[in-house]
Amino acid sequence: MNQVLKRSEVAKEHRWKVEDLFASQKQWDAEYEEVKSLLKQVGQFEGKLKDANAVKACFKLDDDISLHTERLYVYANMKHHEDMADATYQALSEKSKKLSVEVGEATSFITPEILALSDEELKAMVVNPELSEYKKTLEDMLRQKPHILSKAEEALMAQVGNLSSAPSTIFGMINNADMKFPKVKNEQGEEVELTHGRYIQFLESPKREVREAAFKAMYATYAKQKNTLASTLNANVTKNLFYSKARKYPSALEATLYGDNIPVSVYTNLIATIHESLPLLHRYMELRKKLLKVDELHMYDLFAPLVEEYKMDITFEDAKKTVMESVKPLGEKYREILKDGFTNGWIDVYENEGKRSGAYSWGAYGTHPYVLLNHKDNLNSMFTLTHEMGHAIHSYLSDANQNYRDAQYTIFLAEVASTLNEALLMDYMLKKSTDPKEKMYLLTYYADQFRTTVFRQTMFAEFEKIVHEKAEAGESLTHQDLSKIYYDLNKQYHGNAMVVDQDIEMEWARIPHFYNSFYVFKYATGFSAATSFSKQILDEGQPAVDRYLGFLKSGGSDFSIEILKRAGVDMSSPEPIRQAMSVFQGLIEEMEKLVQ
Template sequence: MQSLSKRAEIDEKYRWNLESIYATEADWEKDFIAVAESLPGLEAFKGKLGESGKVLFSCLQRQDKLMLQMEQVGVYAHMRRDEDTTNTPYQALYDRAMGLWSQLGAAASFITPEIVELSDEKLADFFKQEPQLELYRFALEQIMKMKQHTRSAEVEEVLAQTWEVMSGPSNIYDMLTDADFKFGTILNEKDEEVEVTHGRYISYLESQNRRVRQDAFKTLYATYAKYSNTLASVYATSVKADIFGAKVRGYKSSLESSLKPLNVPLEVYSNLLETVNKNLPTLHRYLRVRKRMLGLDDLHMYDLYVPLVAQADRKIPYEEAVETVVKGLNRLGETYVREMATGINSRWIDVYETPGKSSGAYSSGSYTTQPFILLNYQNNLDGMYTLAHELGHSMHSFYTNKNQPFPYANYSLFVAEVASITNEALLTDHLLGQTTDSALRMYLINAELEKFRTTLFRQTMFAEFEYETHRRAEEGEALTPDLLNSIYKELNVKYYGAETVVDEEIAYEWSRIPHFYRAFYVYQYSTGISAAAALSKQIIEEGDPAVERYLQFLKSGSSKYPTDLLKMAGVDMTTPRPVQQALDHFADMVDKFEQMSLQTV
């Protein structure tokens, strides 16, 4: 049986450089203690923020200093845990960091309530008294705008103390699915016994051998079905936490509580669902092409990921993927490419899957550190695109941290996926421009179609699931395993059922989506790909002017509301137009792909 290499067996150059944050855990401990011992200094400002602009500025500066240090402590502990989620000392490190985050939140909880108690006139006078307070003008405007949702200092302190408890469902889910779950084994194409893991699952679904695809599919979901009662309870608790947070702050719904602080209109969410639903016939047309090309009488859920152009399927080692991605992003300019390449060589990236390593991929880091990327790299096109995707996140963070003061360095979730998906679009354009081989071109267009299917359509389906589960829970309905399975199965029937056999096992897929523990996050993949489609088109067609607007967007962090940042870059997400334009692009690609497929018959 093929087994994963142990972490110690992986060459250092393929492991991220967490020692650049703390050379030893003793150094981490010093910062941990320093934050803990500094909390009383922040709390000393309690009840005094209305005294003068100087006092308010001093308090905000003290808070920033603590947040900077705490952020570094937290990301180090988080990434150490994710190296091996079965490592109990790292679990303890992470738990301690989360506990300290909660303490810091409680210590700072008086700040927002005291600020919203200031009159507009008094705050304006504070700006005159203390010119340095200008740094926080936009941040303070955001706080004042949320005045009706801010509670008293006492209530805010209690809410801050609940943060660690409220994150419990997500932590339980991670430990259960990453550390405890064992999915069993299947026989691969060579009849060798291989383990089914998070990282390998999609590669099995991409197998040209249908038996392998079906076995992997059934094996994986058998485990999720076995624990469906536990997983439903964990998810239901997470939804209840979302609803509690919304109610206690006076929001009409948990959806509003997620969107309103970012000044994102609720119509952005509803426009997305409505626009995608109107265009489902285009998805169904693509699925008909897929079924015909695979030569199947019935298209099953485990047939959705296999590449349709087998002769163009090839292994892409990590080094080749790096080289291709760097070349593919040349349109963003020499400086961008040079800084990205330097980052890769500075061990930003933890490359390969190892036992106990957290599944999936993400970009992390803090204002005071280099960016970091967790991968579970597989030697295929999807692995290369994941690399490009996460580098988009990291370069966004790199430019934001380099150009914004700390208060505006954390860009919002609404724009978080734009840079990553723009990277993917530019990579596709580069690859298509490098080959005249019809099979490879078909392969790349198929990959682009799959990106839209799995990002714009599938993530919108996820968003619809989140909307429905939160709506039902807000109306008092219990989120039982049967109900969750039913909601998810019906959505799959709507999105895929016209051309696909919706297998019973897919009803459990909701329980393997970790993003559901960050409520109303997934819709931003769909809005992100829509914005990225528009921006990448501008970059390709306009050149330097569009690149300059785009780089300015990357440098802007959270210095403006997210929809305003995108308008500055050239996209208005408050209208359905970008989503429809992206879907029109998908329809055009389906036309091209279908014509090419008929010519090869």
């Protein structure tokens, strides 16, 4: 697959079957008109949501509209992603987005109106058998009620919404549009302009001087904007404090976690358990130093390849076979669904002209999931395949076992199924590998996932926590304060084997996730939960498999923490993180053996 094909040239078996969603444009148009007419009926409920019958009828209509809109939106955007230059589907995508906004506006009265009922009336609705399929929705409304304001205050909060996106928008402009980086020398000694995209490539260079030059140039550029960037991050923290106070939450952290009903202890427990596991990261840093054969390990050595690039040519057909073998521990039912996905048009496989980059799993309730890939014949693409199919099977099973409202799982749970598949694939490949070079390549690939997804994201999460607590205590957050907090965390996390270069103190200034506050910890908890599941499945067999499949079938029918707990992973305890750390320890021990 050397030359990039036009969409029309892609073989049928390598395309997803969007016709399973809508057989024709005519069908799409008819469903679009149906939504438009259903929207006209919504208004009849306004001011009347006072009893169970009215609420039930309104929710039913709301679900009906929502499901049709989702189908229209998914189809239009998937067609657009097949070839982004195709004007027909650009227009259809815009049309579906406008419809979604229209639906949002038309149904926006529902929640505030139900919340205007007294606590007694709401509690009566929660236990009313007539409303049993909406029990979770109503329970959640009751839970959120203390944090909902009066109608006038809510209107005011809605107007503040545009202001609240300003810090993120300004950061995006500085970071992506205005920030200009100097030229640095690449491996061939040519002067090349440093960009965000090239930075990681430079850091992965086997040549140390290339890595060092890129690293120093990157942070020197951010240091020139330190006052502006500190003010921008400060503004974002101030915004979070405003919302948490206005909505009567004890802290910004609690306000953010409340939506998913995640106790603060899950966040603090992650940080505490990773702290107790830092000696493992320090040991990995020692090993890195040894493998790179350097006197001093620097921050710019963190992404340097530890072993020579081990070329693994894996065709799509081979990748499917390997993935199919690797999920054997999950049982035949799981493999049947996977086979269905492989053979019945779930996946859009190869790159073509104008196709959206990257990979995702998506779909609409009532139809099988879809997976977009841009498959290359390498190890990374095979891991992407099993990752996205993990998401797809999670959606497939939750859709098959839950009603529309309860099928949608939260972001907190989303990465578990995909990462578990990756863990099983890695376990399978390590057990099968006989070549020490291949084994070392796989071990470093996996160990670095622990470093970047668990340790690094937890360090980010801890930085956010410290910064918000300081602001809540009325302390200043100058660029000096932010840099000191960040530098000290790097020293603590990386240990004595690492020379923590002063330049790294500016890294806080380039992390876009800090504008989506208290989000990054979900990467670490998701990875830990998945690693814990994989360990239980490989150690215990069937009982653990049954619990895990129960988790996949639960969708969003309960709060995330409870769904995981029932399946045997209690994220409010240190246990899953400790189980993940024992896997990481095993990797380090295997690597140490190969190095001797």
